[in-house]
Amino acid sequence: MVPGELGFVRHLALGLRRSISESLEGRTQGEAPTILRYLLPFTALILVGCGGQQSALDPSGEESEAVYRLFIVMVIGGVAIWLGVSALYIYAARHRQTSWPPAQASALIGWGGVAFPVVVLLALLGYAVWLMPVVRPWNSLAGTDGAIEVTGEQFWWRIRYPGVNGNPAFETANEIRLPVGQPATFSLDATDVIHSFWIPALGGKMDMIPGRTNFLTLTPKRTGIYRAPCAEFCGTSHAYMAFSVVVMEQEDFEVWRRRQISGHERSADQGWELMLRHGCLGCHSLRGEKIGGATAPDLTLIGARHSIGAGTLANTAENIARFIRSPVSVKPGAKMPAFDMLPQREIDDMARYLGGLK
């Protein structure tokens, strides 16, 4: 399938949005029919939701393209049948009122009520099952050391990249980076409750179940930044549990991997001294400075991530400070204690330091 073909819902949405904004600004010639003028903005509102960084209708990976294809085929099939049944209904309700001869009626029931649904359902079922190995490639990488381990915890994602080609393994959190065009296998687990791993732009979802390891393979086809929400209700901050996925060129990915392994360059900084003094390293780790605790998200190069608090806030020094001061006010149920007893100046110093780790 041609990639350009796949994004047609998105193009439709963008085109509609453009034409609507033009008509709202009075740039188009002539008057649109009244009903269209009222209906169009709503259609646009719905369709605009189809694009963007967290949409299965704007696929950027092989598996999500298969899901999208399946969705389109099912929708078209469903709409065709719905139209047919509606037409029959209208015909039966208002056309001629005489009854059909029994033989003809039996034929209609036999062909329309038995043969047709059986054939259509068999075709749709066959198509869906045929597509299954594409949607869920049972990759040979699964179960080997090549899988990226992702563990769902309330309410963040522990991510461990395996050691490859002599490079050591390393841990990070809440952001996954992948090289474009390479199949990536994830081994999925959870520590507390059931979470679900879902990158809508790249593929279908897979549950993360405590005590069981699930595998999922995704092959990104376009570089970009995508958002991946937790797809199984997991507690009060379920809605604030997401991660970002950055699909990069192979060379950029290698550079990032090396940076992650070595961590940032050590330098004397007031913020670092404060983090050490206030015990942040009891739970967090900062490669390059100090491997501390591992109960909380790894903070190595946190300044380069696309969000703070697992997809909750934009990555700015102010937001980091806000999180340190009172994590629960940002993420209800978060396990990190509040540090609002510290002077604001010290919190700001730590936030500035962390935000600068890129």
Add this chain to the structure above:
Amino acid sequence: MRLIPREVETLWTLFTGPVVWALHFLACYAAAAIYCAKASEAPFSFDALRLSLFAITVVALVAILAAAWLSWRQWGFGSGDPPHDAPTRHDRLLFQGFATLLLSGLSFIAVIFVSVPLLFIEVCAR
């Protein structure tokens, strides 16, 4: 001495089709689940399992066809029209035959639907 009785006058034959369907369903799902759980120690390949399940499917379809033929006969090979709702022994017999025939049709299609994954799923999922 007849191998197949001339007339079947029990309600139990009504369930032949659905029972075959249920057994076939169980056989497919249980066999695939057990095989994939123990794939590393199984002495035969997944394709062998698919082939044997395919054979079981054929047996199930033949059994349902046999049940359908019996019920068709009981229905008098379509000699009378439904709904067979007169309070007579004869009408009850025809009604049961017709109902069994319809259920056999449903079971036949269901068995085919259940077997669709046999065609396309080539390996165990992890």
